Amino acid sequence: MGATAAPLLQLDGVSRHFGGLKVLQEVNLEVPKGGVFGLIGPNGAGKTTVFNLTTGLLPTTGGSIRFEGRDLAGLKPHQITRAGIARTFQNIRIFKEMSLLENVMVGMHAKLRYGALGLLAGTGLFRGEEKRARDRARELLSWVRLDHKADDVADNLSYGDQRKLELARALATDPKLLLLDEPVAGMNSTEKTELMHEIRNIAGRGYTIFMIEHDMRFVMGLCEHIAVLNFGRIIARGNPDQIRNDPQVIEAYLGREEDEATNEGVAP
Numbered sequence: 146m147g148a149t150a151a152p153l154l155q156l157d158g159v160s161r162h163f164g165g166l167k168v169l170q171e172v173n174l175e176v177p178k179g180g181v182f183g184l185i186g187p188n189g190a191g192k193t194t195v196f197n198l199t200t201g202l203l204p205t206t207g208g209s210i211r212f213e214g215r216d217l218a219g220l221k222p223h224q225i226t227r228a229g230i231a232r233t234f235q236n237i238r239i240f241k242e243m244s245l246l247e248n249v250m251v252g253m254h255a256k257l258r259y260g261a262l263g264l265l266a267g268t269g270l271f272r273g274e275e276k277r278a279r280d281r282a283r284e285l286l287s288w289v290r291l292d293h294k295a296d297d298v299a300d301n302l303s304y305g306d307q308r309k310l311e312l313a314r315a316l317a318t319d320p321k322l323l324l325l326d327e328p329v330a331g332m333n334s335t336e337k338t339e340l341m342h343e344i345r346n347i348a349g350r351g352y353t354i355f356m357i358e359h360d361m362r363f364v365m366g367l368c369e370h371i372a373v374l375n376f377g378r379i380i381a382r383g384n385p386d387q388i389r390n391d392p393q394v395i396e397a398y399l400g401r402e403e404d405e406a407t408n409e410g411v412a413p
């Protein structure tokens with residue numbers, strides 16, 4: 146066997162408790178550099194908590210999280226963004242009264258010398274930088290096929306397009322690792338197919354995608370690697386075929402309420 150490359154993101158024995166509630170217990174997870182990695186699991190399994198710990202929104206109760214070999218403990222969210230990790234949220238957080246272009250430019254402030262407010266005010270001094278930022282924002286919007294709506298107000302977007310805008314804004318921080326929390330929630334099947342294509346292209350540009358998603362067709366169609374979380378523990382890791390056929394995974398999904406299992410079962 147050849148040497149394996151160091152993972153981009155590594156969770157080592159990570160736990161998170163809320164009072165007596167052990168939401169994550171000794172989670173070990175390695176997200177390799179490149180491609181699309183999926184984290185799945187029943188509702189309440191602890192998936193979003195993994196993202197909240199990785200992005201510094203919450204401290205861990207135990208264990209370590211490393212990004213490019215660097216321990217993230219104690220770093221503030223904006224420092225983690227600067228280190229190269231960006232995310233979207235399950236509940237959309239865009240500025241509805243701003244244009245799409247402005248929303249993406251706000252995402253750039255972590256990297257710009259003069260800050261987003263200076264940019265948006267457009268007051269001359271930093272025009273060169275502003276133009277570059279606008280061009281880049283337009284380019285990122287084109288990656289999710291929203292560039293033709295760049296000057297529209299974000300409030301006018303469909304729910305699916307709002308999710309895509311969030312994705313473009315996360316890319317504006319120039320991340321190496323992009324965390325997507327349920328990217329297709331609320332999308333129709335045409336939008337899902339388009340987004341699958343767009344995420345594949347983004348990964349093809351060298352970004353690593355780490356995605357939480359309930360839509361099994363989407364996960365199985367897009368992810369090279371999948372980990373399954375159940376009651377705060379990783380119960381399986383592997384490629385889509387291995388996950389689909391893993392008895393513990395089938396049990397975790399089919400052992401639940403019938404209506405949930407029907408909507409989200411592992412069989413595509």
Ligand SMILES: Nc1ncnc2c1ncn2[C@@H]1O[C@H](COP(=O)(O)OP(=O)(O)OP(=O)(O)O)[C@@H](O)[C@H]1O
Pocket residue numbers: 163168186187188189190191192193194195
């Ligand atoms: N800040 C918090 N304080 C207290 N409990 C929390 C907090 N964040 C999450 N939890 C609890 O942790 C558990 C796991 O939540 P989490 O959102 O990580 O699950 P999930 O797998 O992302 O679920 P879903 O698929 O429904 O989004 C839930 O019981 C939730 O109520």
